[in-house]
Structure formats: structure tokens, C-alpha cells
Amino acid sequence: MNKTFSIILIVLALALIAYNVTLVDFTAPFEGDSTIALIGIMASLCAVVLLLLYLTSKKVQSKLNED
Numbered sequence: 001m002n003k004t005f006s007i008i009l010i011v012l013a014l015a016l017i018a019y020n021v022t023l024v025d026f027t028a029p030f031e032g033d034s035t036i037a038l039i040g041i042m043a044s045l046c047a048v049v050l051l052l053l054y055l056t057s058k059k060v061q062s063k064l065n066e067d
Helices: 003-023 033-066
Strands: none
Touching: 003 033
């Protein structure tokens, strides 16, 4: 997986977060469809964190291979 593809996936995950935030009913966030939207937000945040960790590990690996 190259850097461009990872950045595209991060942007898609951020778009999903933005979409799910619009679905949350802030007066009752743990009822009905708001719960599903909150789960979607958490899943997208996890995806972003994992992709950022992947990009960081690739940078470290390339620095180790240079030496």
C-alpha cells in the first residue's frame, strides 16, 4: 500500500466521520440511529489512527533501511 492510497483512505474516513456527525441527534445521542452513527464515528476514527500508524511505521522502516 503506497502513501497516496493511504491518504485517500484517510480522507474517506474523515468524510465518513463528517457524514455520521450529521446523523447524530445530540439531544439523545444513545438512542436509535444516533447509536449507529456514533459507532460509525468511532470506527472511522480507529481507521484513521491505524492508517497514521502505518504511515509512521513505513517512515521508520525507510530510515532504518537507509543506514
